[in-house]
Amino acid sequence: MAYEARPGSGTLFRNRDKRTDKHPDLKGEALIEIDGQHYLLEIAAWAKESDRAGKFFSLSIKLKGERQSTQPRSNGIAFDDEGAPPNDKDIPF
Numbered sequence: 001m002a003y004e005a006r007p008g009s010g011t012l013f014r015n016r017d018k019r020t021d022k023h024p025d026l027k028g029e030a031l032i033e034i035d036g037q038h039y040l041l042e043i044a045a046w047a048k049e050s051d052r053a054g055k056f057f058s059l060s061i062k063l064k065g066e067r068q069s070t071q072p073r074s075n076g077i078a079f080d081d082e083g084a085p086p087n088d089k090d091i092p093f
Contacts, residue, residue, distance in 0.1 A: 007033035012045060039065040
């Protein structure tokens with residue numbers, strides 16, 4: 001019987017393609033359900049250790065197929081098509 005993902009669960013496997021320390025130690029997927037919609041997530045985990053916390057896993061979680069953006073995060077300000085910030089008259093307060 002093949003494994004079937006259920007909402008709220010997932011799997012992690014050892015990353016056999018790890019070539020550098022930047023590559024995750026574990027990789028896998030999880031399935032979540034939000035408002036009746038199912039989303040498949042990619043999970044990556046790095047085994048780490050600190051003096052204070054001891055051994056732990058650092059995680060990266062993103063929607064499956066979503067590319068990691070190299071652009072700075074938005075601060076919530078909407079820019080026009082040319083990339084210019086809004087005028088003061090566009091702000092509703």
